[in-house]
Amino acid sequence: MQVLDLIVRDSVAVSATATRLVLAASDASVLPAVLPGQFVEVRIDETPGVLLRRPISIHDCDAANGTLVLLVQRVGKGTAWLCNRRAGDVVNVVLPLGNGFSLPSTASGFRPLLVGGGVGVAPLLLLGKELTRRGAEPTFLLGARTEKDLLCLERFEQAARTLVSTENGGAGEKGLVTQHSVLEKERFDHIYTCGPLPMMKAVARLAREKDITCEASLENRMACGLGACLCCVEDTVDGNVCVCKEGPVFSIDRLKW
C-alpha cells in the first residue's frame, strides 16, 4: 500500500450525477498492481467540512500506461469535489486497499454473472475484463432506474456480454436486475454483485435459492481504510469485521443477510 499523487488525465461526465475520472501516475512504474474489487481512498482537499478520505472502487486500470479509472457518483461534498476535478489537477490516493473479488485459477468454461446496480457497476468492469482474460465467459447484468442512469454501458459491452434492466423499461428489460429473464433461462457458476444494499441482498437471496456461490462488495462508511479504526465493521458470522481490510468483497456465506 502506498500514498500517491496522481494527475487527472481526463474527467468526463457520464450521467447527470456521475463522472469518469482517469488518473495517471507520474511514471507508470510507480502505480502498484491492483486487483479487481480493490479500492482507493481519495484525499478530499480544500473542502470545508470534509476531513476524511473517500473510498472509491477501482473501475479500470491500465498498468502499462500507469492509469487508474474511477467512476464517481456525486452524493455529497466529498464526491462532488472529486467530480469537479479537471485534467491536470492532482488527486492524492492511498492504494491498493481491500481484498478484491475471488478469481478462478483455471477459468476455462467458467460462467459467472456480474450483477451491478447504479454506481455499484464500477468495480465490475475491471473484474469482467480480468475474467475474460483468464478464459472465463462472464455476463454483466446491469441495473439502473432509467437508461440515462446506465454508466459507461459501451465499455461493459466491449468487455463482455452485457444485459440490462431498467426500472422504467427505457433500456433492456423493464424491472429490477433480480427479475431479469436470463436468471430463469441460464445457469451461472458464480455471482459477483455490487450496488445498493437492497439490490445486493435480493441477489444474495436469489443465489441461495439457486444454490449458486455469490460474492458481494460492501461499502460501509469508512475512515482509515486500513483496518485500524474499526469504524466500517460488518456484522458477520465471525463477528464484527472491517469491510476495508477483510472486504470489501465477502462471500455471502459470511454475511448475515
Next chain:
Amino acid sequence: MKPIRIGNLEFRNPVLTASGTFGYGTEYADFVDFNRLGGIIVKGTTLNAREGNPYPRMAETPSGMLNAVGLQNKGVAHFADVIYPSICDLPTNVIVNVSGSTIDDYVAVAERIDTLEKIPAIELNISCPNVKQGGMAFGVTPDGAASVVRAVRAAYHKTLIVKLSPNVTDIVQIARAVEEAGADSVSLINTLLGMAIDAEKRRPILSTVTGGLSGPAVKPVALRMVWQVAHAVHIPVIGLGGIMSGTDAIEFLLAGAKAVQVGTANFVDPAVTMHIVDEMEDYLRRHGMTEWEEVIIDN
C-alpha cells in the same frame, strides 16, 4: 537530541500515536518508519473480548468525526498470546491502552500486561462506562478516577499514564486526583461527547446515538485543557486532540505538554506522523533549538 523522559520511559521524539487510531502499528507498516516514532499506543484492551457497538459507528462532522466503536478487541489474553509476539520487537515504545468497566477488570488487565517484558507502560483509559456507578464513567469524578488509579498503581510496576476525559466540569481536579493516586503521567484529551443527526432520515447517524468527537474541531478545547492541567500538576502531560501538523504538535508543547499523540490525522494521511516529525524538527532548526525540551522550557 536528548530523549524525552516520562516516568521510566524514554522517547526519541515527542510524537506518539493515539490509541484506537493506529491499530497495533502493523496496519501502518507500509507508511511509517517506527524508528522515527516516539511510541505507539495500541488499541484499548479489556479483560474479555468485546464485539464493540453495532454499525454505524462513525459519522463525519465539520473538521472532525464522531466514533462509537465501543472498545472492540479480543481481550487481554489474545493480546498477550497472539498480538504481543508480533509487535514486541517494533523499534519504538509500544504502550497498551487499558480499558475496563470495573476496578477489578482494570487491575486484572494491568497485571497481565505487567508480565509482558517489552511493554514499558500502560495508558489507563478512565472514560469508559462504569456499571458499578450506575452508568457514570470513572473519569468524571476525582474520587472515581483516583480509586481506579490507586488500585492499578498497586498492581502495576512500570510507567502508568492515565488518559483523561474532557467531558467533565473541571479537568484540573481530576488530573490532581490522578496524580495524587500515583499516576506517572496524564494524557489528554480523550474524545468529546457529541451527536450527529441525519435530517433526511430523521434519526441519529450513530447506532449508539452519541459518540466521541475527534479531529481538528477539538484542538482548541484540547489545547486549553492541556494548558490548564500542565500548570496544575507536577507529572508530565501528554497532549492530544486534533493534531494534524507539526505546528499543531508544537502548539501542544507550548501549552505545556511534554509529548503529543496523533490520532484522527492517521486516517486522513497514513504517513502523517512522519510529516509531523519532519515539521517539528524543522521548527526546532528555524528557532535555533537543538533539544526537544527547549520548546517546552521556553514556555
